[in-house]
Amino acid sequence: MAAAAVAAALREWAAAAARRDAAWRAALAAWEPLLASLAGLAAQMRAAQRLAWGASPLGAFGGLRERLWRKQRGAAEALLEQLGSRRAELRAVRDAVGAGVAAVLRLYEERAAELGLAAALRRGPRCPSLADALEGLQDVERYYRHLYLESKLLLLSISCDSLADMEALPQSWERILERYKEDIVQDALLKISLFVDNQRELCCSPGS
Numbered sequence: 111m112a113a114a115a116v117a118a119a120l121r122e123w124a125a126a127a128a129r130r131d132a133a134w135r136a137a138l139a140a141w142e143p144l145l146a147s148l149a150g151l152a153a154q155m156r157a158a159q160r161l162a163w164g165a166s167p168l169g170a171f172g173g174l175r176e177r178l179w180r181k182q183r184g185a186a187e188a189l190l191e192q193l194g195s196r197r198a199e200l201r202a203v204r205d206a207v208g209a210g211v212a213a214v215l216r217l218y219e220e221r222a223a224e225l226g227l228a229a230a231l232r233r234g235p236r237c238p239s240l241a242d243a244l245e246g247l248q249d250v251e252r253y254y255r256h257l258y259l260e261s262k263l264l265l266l267s268i269s270c271d272s273l274a275d276m277e278a279l280p281q282s283w284e285r286i287l288e289r290y291k292e293d294i295v296q297d298a299l300l301k302i303s304l305f306v307d308n309q310r311e312l313c314c315s316p317g318s
Contacts, residue, residue, distance in 0.1 A: 112221035112224040112225045113225060113229065113240070113309060114309065115217065115221060116214070116217060116218055116221060116225070116240065117305070117306050117309040117310070119213070119214045119217050120214060120243055120247075120302050120305065120306055121302070121306045123210045123211070123213075123214050123247065123302075124299050124302045124303065124306070126206070126210060127207060127210065127250065127295065127298075127299065128299060130203045130206055130207055131203075131295045131296075133199065133202075133203055134199075134200065134203045134254070136199075137196045137199040137200050137203070138200070138287075140196050141193065141196055141261070141283060142280070142283065144189055144192055144193050144196070145193075145279040145280050145283050146279075146280050147189055148186060148189050148190075148193075148268065148276055148279055149276065149277045149278070149279050149280050151182060151185055151186055151189070151276075152186075152273045152274075152276035152277040152279075153277050154182065155179070155182050155186075155270070155273050156273045156274070156277065158178055158179070158182070159273075182270075183270055186270055186276075190265070190268060193265055194265065197258075197261055197262060197265055200254075200257075200258045200261060201258060203254060204254040204255055204258045207250060207251055207254050208251050208254070208255065211247045211248065211250070211251040214244070214247060215244065215247070215248075218240075218244060225240070234308055236304065237304050237305060237307075237308040238301045238304055238305050239305070240305060242301055242305070243298075243301050243302045243305040243306075246297065246298030246299075246301040246302060247298060247302075249294050249297075249298055250294055250295050250298045253290065253294040253295065256290075257286070257290050260286045260289075261286070264279075264282060264283065264286065
């Protein structure tokens, strides 16, 4: 039965998506302290630039300013490497979720004629339609894809040549997350759960 096959695919996708969303949230949470560390480092680097080295006791130590700068740049590069690892985790979730969405949609397209448009659009009193559930899948894929892209662009924008921007990284990150504060994933998982449960009841009911 086409409806049962699509419902089973949705159930499998939702179970995997819930696990991947936990990994996504963990990776996102790791960005905040790393960006805060970069911002603090940028503040130190700017303070070092403003310091009148020649007029201070530190001026007696030849090469100290250059050595400090190299050390600070090395620390920044180490933090950027850690952020790069976290970005790779986000990319892995984005790719896995996207592949799963594509597989479910492909199955639906293969069985669409058998299902019929009316069945795909049919809603119950407390149950979303199959079309609603499939729309939820695409919302999740879009959410991961867009937020990943914004995180990538933010990371690419970080430069020791622009310390003011580096110092403002926590605020920049907060603005990005604010645009994605709606819990798209949980909303979609709820839609799918309600649809799948209703489909199970229909399959098990007498005369089905």
